[in-house]
Amino acid sequence: MRFSKAFVPTLKEAPKDAVTPSHVLLLRAGFARMVGAGLYEMLPLGLRVQNNISNIVREEMDATGAQEFRMPALLPADYFKESGRWESFGPTLFRMKDRKDGDYHLGPTHEEIITDLARREISSHKQLPLNLYQIQTKFRDEPRPRAGLLRCREFLMKDAYSFDVSEDAARESYATMRAAYQRIFERLGLDYRIVRADSGAMGGSTSAEFQVLAQTGEDRIVACTQCDFAINLEADETLSEGKPCPECKTPLEQYLGIEGGHIFILGTHYSEKMGAHFAGTDGKQQPLVMGCYGIGISRLVAAAIEQQHDDQGMCWPPSIAPYQVVLCPIGKDETVTAKAEELYTQLREHNIEVLLDDRDTRPGAKFKDADLIGIPHRIVIGAKSLANNQVEYKPRTASEATLVSTSDAVTAVLK
RNA sequence: CGGGGUGUAGCACAGCCUGGUAGUGCGCAAGCUUUGGGAGCUUGAGGUCGCAGGUUCGAAUCCUGUCGCCCCGACCA
Structure with a gap:
C-alpha cells in the first residue's frame, strides 16, 4: 500500500475524550473513530489488525475440527423468553419491535439460539461431538461503555458452542478448546495468563479466563511465577500478592488483566431448559452436554495496544500488525x-x-x-x-x- | 443508575463572570522557500457557539429545560 493513497488520518493531538492509552492511540494513529458511546468505525488499519486476529482464531478453531457457521444478530424474542433471559438480561438487551409489533432483540450472546438449532437437528449420539463457532457482531447496551474498544456496545466476538454425550466427553471438548486458546494467544504475541474465574451468571461448572496482562486492565488477578496457578480475585478474595500459591507455595504476584477469552462447561443448563435431547446408545433420550467459548476479537485489538505500546505509539506483534x-x-x-x-x-x-x-x-x-x-x-x-x-x-x-x-x-x- | 466533569471550525482550546460584528494554535487549500525526528513565511477556505424555550433593543455569554460525550462507582455471559 502506498501511504499517499491510504486512508490513515493520524492526529498530533488526541481528542480530549480519550484517556486510556489504547483509545488515544487508536484515534491518533487513524485506526478508529467514534460514532457514539461504545460505537466505533474501524478504519482500514484497525480493520486489518482485527482481520488478522480473526484469521488466527479461525485457523486454530478449524484445526480442532470446530466448524464455522453463522447465526442471525437480529433475533425474535421467543428464545430468550423461553430461557428466562428476556427478563434477566434487563436493559442490557437491545430490544425492538418489528412491523407486526413482535418482540425482537439484537444478540448479546447465542446460547439459546444454538440450543434451538441443536434440539431441531441433533437426535443421535452419532452426531456428537459437535463444535460450531461464529465470528459475529454482538450487541449489549452496557450501562457504561468505556475506554474505546475495550468495552463497547457493539463489538466483534468469536463464540463457539460444543455438544457432547456426557460430562466426561464435554471435559474433553473443553480441554481441546483450552489448548486451542493457548495456541491462539501465543500466536497473537500477547503476554497472558489462564485464570480461574467466577463462572458467573452462565451457571457453568468449569471455566477459565484468558487474561491479557496490561497496566490498565479492569480485572485484578494473582498468579504464581513457578506453576500454572492463576486466579481472578473476584473468584477468591482471600488471596493476594505475596501469599503462598495454594498449589506450590511460591509467593503469588498480582497483575491487572483484560479479559480476552472465556471458556465454560455449561453442562445441561440450556439443553434441559429448552429440551435439547438426543438418543444415546441405549436409545434413551438425554440432554446434550454443552460448553461455550468466547473471544472478544475487537477487544483484543485494544488489549494488544494496552500491553504493547510506548510513548511514541503502538508496537504491534508481527502476527497481527496492519503491515509488516x-x-x-x-x-x-x-x-x-x-x-x-x-x-x-x-x-x-x-x-x-x-x-x-x-x-x-x-x-x-x-x-x-x-x-x-x-x-x-x-x-x-x-x-x-x-x-x-x-x-x-x-x-x-x-x-x-x-x-x-x-x-x-x-x-x-x-x- | 448514583457522583463529578464537559459541549464554541476536522482536532485542542480561549471568549462567558461584567450581554454589543466569532477568536487562537494545529490540521486543510494555494504560492514561495525548505527537506534525517511532526519546517518557515504569505494568502485563503472552514462556525446555525449541542438542542429547545425564556429574559432583553440585542444572547456563545443570563435563566429554565433537554440531549450528547468523558471519568469514578455500581453493573459486566
Whole structure:
C-alpha cells in the first residue's frame, strides 16, 4: 500500500475524550473513530489488525475440527423468553419491535439460539461431538461503555458452542478448546495468563479466563511465577500478592488483566431448559452436554495496544500488525525513489505486507507516523547511505537503526 | 443508575463572570522557500457557539429545560 493513497488520518493531538492509552492511540494513529458511546468505525488499519486476529482464531478453531457457521444478530424474542433471559438480561438487551409489533432483540450472546438449532437437528449420539463457532457482531447496551474498544456496545466476538454425550466427553471438548486458546494467544504475541474465574451468571461448572496482562486492565488477578496457578480475585478474595500459591507455595504476584477469552462447561443448563435431547446408545433420550467459548476479537485489538505500546505509539506483534514493513524514502533524489520502488516490489513478491511512505513530506513526519502506527519493521532509504549501497533497518522496538546492504534488506525483515 | 466533569471550525482550546460584528494554535487549500525526528513565511477556505424555550433593543455569554460525550462507582455471559 502506498501511504499517499491510504486512508490513515493520524492526529498530533488526541481528542480530549480519550484517556486510556489504547483509545488515544487508536484515534491518533487513524485506526478508529467514534460514532457514539461504545460505537466505533474501524478504519482500514484497525480493520486489518482485527482481520488478522480473526484469521488466527479461525485457523486454530478449524484445526480442532470446530466448524464455522453463522447465526442471525437480529433475533425474535421467543428464545430468550423461553430461557428466562428476556427478563434477566434487563436493559442490557437491545430490544425492538418489528412491523407486526413482535418482540425482537439484537444478540448479546447465542446460547439459546444454538440450543434451538441443536434440539431441531441433533437426535443421535452419532452426531456428537459437535463444535460450531461464529465470528459475529454482538450487541449489549452496557450501562457504561468505556475506554474505546475495550468495552463497547457493539463489538466483534468469536463464540463457539460444543455438544457432547456426557460430562466426561464435554471435559474433553473443553480441554481441546483450552489448548486451542493457548495456541491462539501465543500466536497473537500477547503476554497472558489462564485464570480461574467466577463462572458467573452462565451457571457453568468449569471455566477459565484468558487474561491479557496490561497496566490498565479492569480485572485484578494473582498468579504464581513457578506453576500454572492463576486466579481472578473476584473468584477468591482471600488471596493476594505475596501469599503462598495454594498449589506450590511460591509467593503469588498480582497483575491487572483484560479479559480476552472465556471458556465454560455449561453442562445441561440450556439443553434441559429448552429440551435439547438426543438418543444415546441405549436409545434413551438425554440432554446434550454443552460448553461455550468466547473471544472478544475487537477487544483484543485494544488489549494488544494496552500491553504493547510506548510513548511514541503502538508496537504491534508481527502476527497481527496492519503491515509488516514501512519503507521511508527520504528526499526526492531519483536513486532513492527508484530503490524504494524496487524494495516495495521485492518485499511484496515475498508476500510481505508493505506500506510505502511515498508522501511528499519531511522525514520527521514519516518517522513519527511510522512509530505511531507501530509497524514492526522500518526501512529508511536515504541518499547518503544509498551511495554506499546501504539502507537503514530498525525494528519498531529497537532504539537504534542499523545499516544493511540493500540486498540484505528483505532478509532483515524476514528473520 | 448514583457522583463529578464537559459541549464554541476536522482536532485542542480561549471568549462567558461584567450581554454589543466569532477568536487562537494545529490540521486543510494555494504560492514561495525548505527537506534525517511532526519546517518557515504569505494568502485563503472552514462556525446555525449541542438542542429547545425564556429574559432583553440585542444572547456563545443570563435563566429554565433537554440531549450528547468523558471519568469514578455500581453493573459486566
